[in-house]
Amino acid sequence: MSEEILVNVTPRETRVAVVENGMLQELHIERGWRRGVVGNIYKGKVQRVMPGMQAAFVDIGLARAAFLHANDIMRAMPAIPNEDGAPAETLPSSVRPIAELLRDGQDIVVQVVKDPIGSKGARLTMQLSVPSRYLVMLPQSKVVGVSARIEDETERARLKGLVSELAMTGGSGFIIRTNAEGQPAEALAEDIAYLSRVWGLVEERARNASVGTCIYDDLSLPMRAVRDLMRRDVEKVKVDSRETCEKLRVFAAQYMPGLAERIELYSGARPIFDLYGVEDEIQRALQKEVPLKSGGYLVIDQTEAMTTVDVNTGSFLGQRTLEETVYRTNLEAAQSVARQLRLRNLGGIIIIDFIDMHDPEHRRQVLRMLEKSLSKDHAKTTVYDFSPLGLVEMTRKRTVESLERQLCEPCPACNGRGTLKTAETVTYEIFREITRAGRQFDAERLLVIASPMVVNRITEEESAAVAELEEFLGKSIRFQQDDQYVQEHYDVVLL
Known part of the structure; x- marks a missing residue:
């Protein structure tokens, strides 16, 4: 490759x-x-402890207060961080009430695990970690772990033994990253020495820094x-x-x-x-439809709650039976879905609607292809079996905004809905607004300013209705086109 x-x-x-x-x-x-802040360590102040949510809002100097859950304060054991070095989320064996762990106004040192996304503030943890080339240092832990991506048991044991021996004097825990596979003891020792120097500097800054100060800034992109x-x-x-x-x-x-x-x-x-x-690939990654080589295509819809992927055969007719055609399309779609999730950086809950397959073996093979294709993804993914409705549910860890959210903004005409009211709908809204204004205010004439599409429809198809309205209100009504108005926007002006 x-x-x-x-x-x-x-x-x-x-x-x-x-x-x-x-x-x-x-x-x-x-x-x-607008640099991302994932991995940065801050001196923060607890703004508000919320016992009902087992969480607290923390001021770390960003535009919005950041979110810290009790799970990220007390942990039984740290999980292996992601391949990008960011701390991974874990489940503690038991969590004390948040009010026993934090108080309003308390100064704490925290690390960002998720960038501010949409209207949500950054997600924080107090289980700090500092990544290097081959290792991730866990200063508050004694654990030495090995990335699950290193599969050779002999190599896993060698690396764990080396790092455990080298880390004995430091008192910190370490996670051995995939890049460490095959590396000599000297390279690991250099990484440990580097991380120890970095952590010493972080501790010194934490003692002297004011609230809202970044005391450890991750490297540039x-x-x-x-x-x-x-x-x-x-x-x-x-x-x-x-x-x-x-x-x-x-x-x-x-x-x-x-x-x-x-x-x-x-x-x-x-x-x-x-x-x-x-x-060209970036432009295609912003489109909803993704063509497949076979002639089929995917339709990807990203919403606030989840992302849905619909698989269609399109123009692919196949060469044998319908079941075989569907199976081949779904196999290709599974590979394409994995690539698109990684390319578009889609995260959270993802629902994939493969074309219905009746053969259980075909379902297993498609699921296996999806999992195999996702194995190259640096973000943590979890794939579940086909649901009774034939849907595949999965999750992908999200730490930063998706590609679309980074490069695009909601359409000002439809406010992100993806649709506009028809000219007919807007016409009848204007008629109701004319009636309301005519009854409420004392004016001889009314001027309606709207888009050319709406004005043309009113003057050509609704002229009789306008005449009836003028007679009913006893006022004259004029219409004026304005190219600056989108289809849904209009103004009724009293003259």
Whole structure:
């Protein structure tokens, strides 16, 4: 498998694309005025403890107060963080009442596990962690764990033994990341020494910082991409900024010397994302429909509560039976769904409506294909079996806004509904508003300003109704087109 990482840098925006076999798989965006805060550690102050929710709102200096649940204060045992180094959510064996753990006005040190999304503030934890190339340091724990993605038992035992021995003097716990597979003791020792220095600085800042201060800021997007995404199977990291390229080479030479030579400057005349077709893929990732090679297609709908994916055969007729056609379409759809979730960064509850299959073995194979395709995803996913209605329910951990939410905003004409009232509906709303205004106010004439589509409909198809209305109110009514008005908007003016 050929994999490359492309880094596109402009003065106000940095984008990182992960391309596998010529196809875009992941896209990460960081804008100068709106950097993500996942992984950052803050000195915060408890604004309000809410016993009924077992949670508290905490001021960490962001626009909205952040949310801290009791589960994220007391934990029986930390879970293995995600591959991006962000802390993972865990379930404690028992949680004391939040009022016994925190009080209003208390200063605490917290870490962001989820960016502010929509109208919700950031999600916090007090179980802090600091990631490096091969390890994640857990300063408040003694546990040494190994990423589940390292499957070889001999290698797992070797790594755990090495880190346990190296960490004896430090008193902190560690999670061994997937990137550590095959690494010598020297590389792990360097990581532990680096993390110990970082944590010492965090502790010092925490003692002296004021409330709302960020006391640990995670690396910039290009640095994080090299740290978290660069593995042995990554052939090249291509950067279109000389300054960023030099910074990444210095960073890689210090923390991953064996891979530093794979970072190269792209100086071609054609933009790097255009050369690899990434710009076109981004535009397609903002569309609801996703075509499949067979002729079928997916329809992806993202809502506040969940994301739904509908699978359709489209123009695919197959060559054998209907059941075989459906099975082949669903197999292809399972791979495409996994890629789209990763590319669009869709999270939360996801419902997939595959085309109905009657053969239980076909269902098992489609589910197995979905799980296999999701195994490359850095975000934690959980897939459940087909429901009695033939739907597949799954969850994908969400830490930042989806691609659509990052790049788009609700339509000002429909306020994000996706539909507009018809010209007929607006016409009858205008008639009701004319009646209301004519009875309430003493004016000789009324002027209605509306979109050309609505005015044309009223003057051409509803002229008789307008005449009846003028006679009923005893007032003259004029209509005026305005191209600035969208179909649903209008004004009734008294003259």
